[in-house]
Amino acid sequence: MVFSSPVFLFLFLPVVLLGLALVRLRRFQAFWLLGLSALFYIWGAGQAVLILVAVTLAAYAAGWIPWQRLTVRWRRVLLAAVILVLLLPILFFKYLPPLAGAAGSDAFAAVAIPLGISFFTFHAVSYVIDVWRGTIVRERNLRDFSLYLFVFPHQIAGPIVRYAEIRDELHGFREASLPQFGYGFTRFTWGLAKKVIVADQVGRLAGEIFAINAGGTDLSLATAWLGAVLYAVQIYFDFSGYSDMAIGLAIMLGFHFPENFAQPYRSWSVTEFWRRWHMTLSRWFRDYVYFPLGGNRHGVLREYGALLTVFLLTSLWHGGTLNFLIWGGLHSAALIIERATGLRDSQRLLIVRRVLMLLFIIISWVPFRTATTDQLGRYWSNMVTGSLDGLAPIAITGLTPAVLIALAIAVISLIGPARSTGFGAVFGTRSSLELERFRFRLAIPLGIVLFVISSLVLLWSNFSPFLYFQF
Amino acid sequence: MTPSDPSATRRGRIAAIGFSTVLLVALFFPASAIDENKAPPAAPQLSIEGITSGALLGQIRDAVSTNFGLRSLAIQTIARATLALGASPTPMVYLGEDGEPFLSEDFVGACSTNLEAFHIHETLDEIAAAQKAAGREFLFAVVPDKGSIDRDKLGSAEDSLLACNDVNRAYLESIPTIMTAWNSFEASDDELYFFGDSHWNYVGGSRFAVELLNRVQPGIVQPGDLVETQEQHSGDLFLLMGLEQLETTTVVTAERSGVDTQYDSEVTPLGYTVQRWRSSGDAALITGRTLIVHDSTFAYNSAVYGPYFEDLTSVPIQALSDPGEIARLGDYDRVIVQRVQRGVQSDLDLLLAIDWL
Structure with missing residues (x-):
């Protein structure tokens, strides 16, 4: 189940909210939310929920290991063993099939990746490492610990929430005030609109253009660039929209999740891009990989080595194919060049660098979207040496008003105060912790309008007309 | 009001209950049915x-x-709002000049199906040779896409939209065993296609039928055979956009003096509609048993064919995927395949696979 589906919006969400609002008992709250979060997962991934239960139990048990009493060596060995156990499902489901495929075996071709396994595992690993480091006290209550991992807003696509960030909320009685509920509702509908009105509209045409490329047909120069631009818009609005929805839902349920995006396409360097894009993932790799490898405190070579390791793992986290490695390679190379040349901290030619950065972003998403190196090579080649025939028919017919409106919204999102998110600029607050500045009177009517429009578009998108000429 | 006010949390609770109630009421709002290309879901068991x-x-x-x-x-709200802006709400339909809708697949599909690569020429030659060896006549007739005839209504994007379509047209016209109608249709002053539909209309369909009949037996169609009436037609392109829009259209049928035509139809166990016409009388008839394998374009010229054939059977081309359905029809002296341009390449392999064909 995804947030932008009729069954979630009009059945699952109201049932969750009604239960919490009508029965004001902490134990009921916890079991209600945990039970429905498990149902949310089962609805999307069925019996794969058992894998998540196993990961949950393993992480919970690891919290009980008396880490501080062990020798340094044994602490490290045992931590590595626990992390390996937690990573086993992700290794099996995400990396074994492509590795076997590369070796010529299709034995694992039918293995499907359990929904949200990467996010779930990273939550569990962060908890174990934080307990190991002694920065948090282990969670004694299995129900509350399970709720931390399972709570449905962050389950499928993040943000990656640290246990310490919501520990108090897990233990306390959660209740959203009117300002919090209003913020949560508006933030949720803002994300829903980004997903349904922008991402889904451009994504359909982007998918068709990339499908032509995947089919082995060359694209004209204009069509190839259109497809790449549409995909760049889609992936940002889809992912950040999902994060907005997750943060908004969390507030409505009484949790505060960290921000995950801060207008990454307004960056003037790759370094800045990664400070604005999927911030909780960057934070995860910074704290659990980059710093432990030495960060920038042990010379340039070690720093670059740590950076390359982080991007190797980031690439692999996204997927186990060569194209993801190429994507990560591009970004890590750009980061190292920026550090080596001093561009990272330079404030010169910012407008030119913003334009160049946008081009880099658009070009570097292509390996993310294409499945094989052949497709990637053909696509990049078409973006440089494609025919000058103009747009292909699929692009002409696919540029509907909905797509044009989505593109216009994407362009508008590049304008405005760079330090704020689009949501923050409109509603006066950068996060759910600054509600005193939240423009409540603007938010509610605008939220309702966005919710109605998004629902209309969502219901329209599900329309499958009767094609009787195909009888 | 701060988040920690008791009154604020009470109001938050009331807001949550109100919001949830609105969503559930919307969910259980009485539904009205829409025609869709999928079976209605079963009630949860x-x-x-x-x-x-x-x-x-x-x-x-x-x-x-x-x-x-x-x-x-x-x-319907989105469809009407978008059409009011002069644009199509769905990529499946392209709006030309004056708001005339076209099926996008006519343009898009042509670019993903290079007909030469499908070896249609060779395949049809192989089929025709096999039919000839079995003593049967074989004719493959291609119906032009709406866009390729009404191209002047496409507006400034005409050349880009039809670039691939034109390549495929040239290839099909180069195959002598195919009957096409681009040239005669382009020369006509009549409206040969519905406004709000991807198909030719009855006038276009009858024009094609006359050409085909005269090709099978020259001179068989006489002036005055065709009769015109009016009816309302609901265009499939508007249905694709989520709306129903009726247009008045001229229905063309054939009435031959001195010819008695019996018609019957049946739906086979697998759901295919088989139609039969048997004619007798003093006027000339195309003799023997004739089978027309067709797509949806046949709906708009089927009423013209019957009175000219001694024994005519029609079956939808999809039935070829169930060979038993074709076999039960028996043998024929003449096989005619009628396909729209955008679907020419599909199901050719099925034709080859039928034993008695």
Whole structure:
């Protein structure tokens, strides 16, 4: 189940909210939310929920290991063993099939990746490492610990929430005030609109253009660039929209999740891009990989080595194919060049660098979207040496008003105060912790309008007309 | 009011209850049916197996998605609003000049199906040779796409839209065993296609039928054979956009003096509609048993064919995928395949696979 589906919006969400609002008992709250979060997962991934239960139990048990009493060596060995156990499902489901495929075996071709396994595992690993480091006290209550991992807003696509960030909320009685509920509702509908009105509209045409490329047909120069631009818009609005929805839902349920995006396409360097894009993932790799490898405190070579390791793992986290490695390679190379040349901290030619950065972003998403190196090579080649025939028919017919409106919204999102998110600029607050500045009177009517429009578009998108000429 | 005020949390609770109630009311709003290219979802069945397998959850999801009460209203609202802006609400339909809709697949599909690569020429030669060896006549007739005839209505994007379509047209016209109608259609001053439909209209269909009949037996269609009446037609392109729009159209049928035509039809166990016409009388008839294998274009010229054939059977081309359905029809002296340009390449392999063909 995804947030932008009729069954979630009009059945699952109201049932969750009604239960919490009508029965004001902490134990009921916890079991209600945990039970429905498990149902949310089962609805999307069925019996794969058992894998998540196993990961949950393993992480919970690891919290009980008396880490501080062990020798340094044994602490490290045992931590590595626990992390390996937690990573086993992700290794099996995400990396074994492509590795076997590369070796010529299709034995694992039918293995499907359990929904949200990467996010779930990273939550569990962060908890174990934080307990190991002694920065948090282990969670004694299995129900509350399970709720931390399972709570449905962050389950499928993040943000990656640290246990310490919501520990108090897990233990306390959660209740959203009117300002919090209003913020949560508006933030949720803002994300829903980004997903349904922008991402889904451009994504359909982007998918068709990339499908032509995947089919082995060359694209004209204009069509190839259109497809790449549409995909760049889609992936940002889809992912950040999902994060907005997750943060908004969390507030409505009484949790505060960290921000995950801060207008990454307004960056003037790759370094800045990664400070604005999927911030909780960057934070995860910074704290659990980059710093432990030495960060920038042990010379340039070690720093670059740590950076390359982080991007190797980031690439692999996204997927186990060569194209993801190429994507990560591009970004890590750009980061190292920026550090080596001093561009990272330079404030010169910012407008030119913003334009160049946008081009880099658009070009570097292509390996993310294409499945094989052949497709990637053909696509990049078409973006440089494609025919000058103009747009292909699929692009002409696919540029509907909905797509044009989505593109216009994407362009508008590049304008405005760079330090704020689009949501923050409109509603006066950068996060759910600054509600005193939240423009409540603007938010509610605008939220309702966005919710109605998004629902209309969502219901329209599900329309499958009767094609009787195909009888 | 701060988040920690007791009154604020009470109001937050009331807001949550109100919001949830509105969503549930919307969910259970009475539904109105819409024609769609999918079977209506079954009502969720509560069972132990359904719960353990997850099937129940899938049934609930499908039922909510499709039977959502406000769905038809949402679809029609978006369709009308977009059309009012002079644009199509769906990429499946392209709006030309003056708001005339065209099926996007006519343009898009042509670019993903290079007909030469499908070896249509060779395949048809092979089929024709096999038919000739078996003593049968064989004719493959291609119906032009609407866009390729009404191209002047496409506006400034005409050349880009038809670039691939034109390549395919040239290839098909180079195959002597194919009957096409581009040139004669382009020369006509009549409207040969519906305004709001992807198909030719009855006038276009009858024009094609006359050409085909005269090709099978020159001079068989006489002036005055065709009769015109008026009816209302609901265009498929508007249905694709979520609306129903009627247009007045001229229906063309054939009435031959001195010819008695008997018509019957049956739906086979697998759901294919087989139609039969048997004619007798003093006027000239195309003798022997004739089979027309057709797509949806046949709906608009079928009424012209019957009175000219001694024994005519029609079967939808999809029936070829069930060889038993074709075999039960028996043998024929003449086989005619009528296909629209955008579907020419599909199902050719099925024609080859039928034993008696």
